[in-house]
Amino acid sequence: MKKNVLKKFQKIVGKGNCFISPEETSGYCFDAFAKSNVFPEVVVAPENAECIPEIIRLCNEENLAVVTRGAGTNLSGGTLPFEGSCVLLTTKLNKIKEINKADHYAVVEAGVITTDIANAAVKAGLFYPPDPGSMNISTVGGNVAENAGGLRGLKYGVTKDYLMGLTLFDAEANKVIGGGRTVKQVTGFNLPGLFAGSEGLLGIMTEFVLKLIPPPESSRSMLVIYENILKACDTVSEIIAENILPATMELMDNFTIKTVEEATAIGLPVDAGALLLLEIDGHHVQVADEFEKVKYICEKNGGHLKTAEDEESKNKIWEARRKALSSLARLKPTLILEDATVPRSKISSMMSSIMDISRRYEITIGTFGHAGDGNLHPTILTDKRDKEEMLRVEKAVDDIFSVALNLGGTLSGEHGVGTAKAKYLEMEYGSGTVKFMKNLKKGVDAGNVLNPGKMGL
Amino acid sequence: MKKNVLKKFQKIVGKGNCFISPEETSGYCFDAFAKSNVFPEVVVAPENAECIPEIIRLCNEENLAVVTRGAGTNLSGGTLPFEGSCVLLTTKLNKIKEINKADHYAVVEAGVITTDIANAAVKAGLFYPPDPGSMNISTVGGNVAENAGGLRGLKYGVTKDYLMGLTLFDAEANKVIGGGRTVKQVTGFNLPGLFAGSEGLLGIMTEFVLKLIPPPESSRSMLVIYENILKACDTVSEIIAENILPATMELMDNFTIKTVEEATAIGLPVDAGALLLLEIDGHHVQVADEFEKVKYICEKNGGHLKTAEDEESKNKIWEARRKALSSLARLKPTLILEDATVPRSKISSMMSSIMDISRRYEITIGTFGHAGDGNLHPTILTDKRDKEEMLRVEKAVDDIFSVALNLGGTLSGEHGVGTAKAKYLEMEYGSGTVKFMKNLKKGVDAGNVLNPGKMGL
Numbered sequence: 058m059k060k061n062v063l064k065k066f067q068k069i070v071g072k073g074n075c076f077i078s079p080e081e082t083s084g085y086c087f088d089a090f091a092k093s094n095v096f097p098e099v100v101v102a103p104e105n106a107e108c109i110p111e112i113i114r115l116c117n118e119e120n121l122a123v124v125t126r127g128a129g130t131n132l133s134g135g136t137l138p139f140e141g142s143c144v145l146l147t148t149k150l151n152k153i154k155e156i157n158k159a160d161h162y163a164v165v166e167a168g169v170i171t172t173d174i175a176n177a178a179v180k181a182g183l184f185y186p187p188d189p190g191s192m193n194i195s196t197v198g199g200n201v202a203e204n205a206g207g208l209r210g211l212k213y214g215v216t217k218d219y220l221m222g223l224t225l226f227d228a229e230a231n232k233v234i235g236g237g238r239t240v241k242q243v244t245g246f247n248l249p250g251l252f253a254g255s256e257g258l259l260g261i262m263t264e265f266v267l268k269l270i271p272p273p274e275s276s277r278s279m280l281v282i283y284e285n286i287l288k289a290c291d292t293v294s295e296i297i298a299e300n301i302l303p304a305t306m307e308l309m310d311n312f313t314i315k316t317v318e319e320a321t322a323i324g325l326p327v328d329a330g331a332l333l334l335l336e337i338d339g340h341h342v343q344v345a346d347e348f349e350k351v352k353y354i355c356e357k358n359g360g361h362l363k364t365a366e367d368e369e370s371k372n373k374i375w376e377a378r379r380k381a382l383s384s385l386a387r388l389k390p391t392l393i394l395e396d397a398t399v400p401r402s403k404i405s406s407m408m409s410s411i412m413d414i415s416r417r418y419e420i421t422i423g424t425f426g427h428a429g430d431g432n433l434h435p436t437i438l439t440d441k442r443d444k445e446e447m448l449r450v451e452k453a454v455d456d457i458f459s460v461a462l463n464l465g466g467t468l469s470g471e472h473g474v475g476t477a478k479a480k481y482l483e484m485e486y487g488s489g490t491v492k493f494m495k496n497l498k499k500g501v502d503a504g505n506v507l508n509p510g511k512m513g514l
Numbered sequence: 515m516k517k518n519v520l521k522k523f524q525k526i527v528g529k530g531n532c533f534i535s536p537e538e539t540s541g542y543c544f545d546a547f548a549k550s551n552v553f554p555e556v557v558v559a560p561e562n563a564e565c566i567p568e569i570i571r572l573c574n575e576e577n578l579a580v581v582t583r584g585a586g587t588n589l590s591g592g593t594l595p596f597e598g599s600c601v602l603l604t605t606k607l608n609k610i611k612e613i614n615k616a617d618h619y620a621v622v623e624a625g626v627i628t629t630d631i632a633n634a635a636v637k638a639g640l641f642y643p644p645d646p647g648s649m650n651i652s653t654v655g656g657n658v659a660e661n662a663g664g665l666r667g668l669k670y671g672v673t674k675d676y677l678m679g680l681t682l683f684d685a686e687a688n689k690v691i692g693g694g695r696t697v698k699q700v701t702g703f704n705l706p707g708l709f710a711g712s713e714g715l716l717g718i719m720t721e722f723v724l725k726l727i728p729p730p731e732s733s734r735s736m737l738v739i740y741e742n743i744l745k746a747c748d749t750v751s752e753i754i755a756e757n758i759l760p761a762t763m764e765l766m767d768n769f770t771i772k773t774v775e776e777a778t779a780i781g782l783p784v785d786a787g788a789l790l791l792l793e794i795d796g797h798h799v800q801v802a803d804e805f806e807k808v809k810y811i812c813e814k815n816g817g818h819l820k821t822a823e824d825e826e827s828k829n830k831i832w833e834a835r836r837k838a839l840s841s842l843a844r845l846k847p848t849l850i851l852e853d854a855t856v857p858r859s860k861i862s863s864m865m866s867s868i869m870d871i872s873r874r875y876e877i878t879i880g881t882f883g884h885a886g887d888g889n890l891h892p893t894i895l896t897d898k899r900d901k902e903e904m905l906r907v908e909k910a911v912d913d914i915f916s917v918a919l920n921l922g923g924t925l926s927g928e929h930g931v932g933t934a935k936a937k938y939l940e941m942e943y944g945s946g947t948v949k950f951m952k953n954l955k956k957g958v959d960a961g962n963v964l965n966p967g968k969m970g971l
Contacts, residue, residue, distance in 0.1 A: 243928055298615065340797050
């Protein structure tokens, strides 16, 4: 980067918030999906949102694309930089500006850590439900950009369901505001709806109004042990068909159980074919009623129930689930985490197909995930240096996608498209949809400055 | 319209589904907001969605703008036709294609009547909550286009919260699909989010996947009588601040109470300063618990509670509320219905300002509405032939908007922008936002074919 250009960036964000040496920028060449060999030209970390229009204008002048990035915990390569890009870090925009107890909302900057919002809500006697796996380090800006899910999606929905309003700067450096502080708002296009899951392609988001809700009065966690994983899947479908919506219904297959137990020694039943981890919440009498119904359905399907009687055993159940991905990641050099999602009555078929695919291509797949959402995470363990195995892995991934679509599902329930699934977008929605999305992107970013090429757009 | 063009339309949709005479097209010159003096060139009512691309291409060839229209019950002039327009009626796309009990969704065409969806859900043991005032005649396509609200918005949200997937045709006649049948879906932009409230500007929507939910086990309705309307408003804020979310909290002022009673003789207390109509629902024990808390808060604020002990008295309560608008409409030739919305803790301030404005400009305002959403409907009764009074009315409306925005609110909670509020859009969101929305519209509709000019875009 030319010295005079660097000076301009330094003038905008301050000397200490501008990085160009490979030692400094190399930390922004990867996200939780992959590592890129390309370094960004510059990384800037503005301390206030007001200077962002200047950054955009300078990038436009210097022909630099802008990759907006929070903690980079996304699982689809959405924040990977490319040749001639400026990484705009939002991590210093980290103020919780308001927690409004009377009106049940929070106003936060894009770089605030998800857990900090959840904790601030609790302190005010309220509840912010979205809980993506990476919530202890992820930023809310990233959560919105990816429309992050989590364990509570089943009953409480995902990030988009809590996005009431937002402020952003578009590719022309216009300040754009959508939604607001009211629970109903229909003036102009629904920009919070559009920007949830927009993966940094449409604007640089700086601030959000997030809905908070009354917390459930009580909750009950349980662990259900199955010999047969398909029976665990059937349990999930039957519970929902009975009109019961637990806060969470998580699944782990035998391979994942063994791996987590090896890594954590929590005391999981390593011989089980599968585990279901459930949490019911709400009014305490409702919880008691639903518990009996859920217990009946679990046992009817051959499940053996262990309820968490105290906080410690409750925490252990959820620790086991939260350790699934990191435990699997220890086993092999390369981990490919999928999140194909199907209607909830189809998870037994999906699970059965995943097992077939694993056998057919002789590859190791550990499956866990948000069974209650129909959102499984078949996790392929491999080694990308093994070219022959990688060919089989690619075929397996294609097959997983085909099966999910044939069951009325989607390629991605919560991880997004990014670079990982760009080539599959048309497979799910057809060429007309991709054309529409390209037009939309072009309309608001004619110069293709904002995260170009991601989603294949 | 030239004969050969008419013939082309007739070939596409059938002779009986094509209207050009003033007698036939005059019925499409108005919606629930206003009447236009301009007739559309042609009205077409396709019986299947497959022919819509042909309609779009023909309109493009013949330089006709397309105004998509369901029942025309919107309250913002969103479906008013203009010079050289083709009104595309969706009312014959009226099939409920699927009610999925296991996966809790419905697949419906755009022209299905809202009530028919609600009833089909009930039949399947499920619940479709959005209940706009016009639900007995409105189409779901219109509900989505306007992101319609209703009485249950407080607890259950609005139309956008139930839109899982959609199919549409864009201005280029591309078939575009967004979302789907899974509860989590993040492949590509969030098109269901974008199209909720898009007012026919971005595409012609033909089919939706709608979320259905388990119905509440029980419910309890009550009517609370207040001497002082501001105390009724305080009650609403206090209930929410206590973390109780009733399904509904509706307000009626004295003027509205008297007017409804004159029209219906239901037996409303005509001397009351205000009425609150509440419904609590959920698990029966939770309902009982919340009832006691709500009762306490109501009485603390001077409210006198009457609970509905049977279905008949319950229905009467809600009939009274549903008759508010039509009863007011009988009084004067011109009715101007506003829906400025504020954060819920501010409704007392908003109500107080509305009363001030009514006095200041010496105009009649009856106020009712969804107090629990901060969404009041100050309803101005006037006569548009009275030029002098209309000047005062205009000033009053401007003042209502200013107050709502100053209280952190919005110009429209659920009625939309259309032609009614086009000139106010920038007032709420600033010029950068309007520029962004124009760019977005231009990107996907370069020729400005779809409902041009609405929202001021």
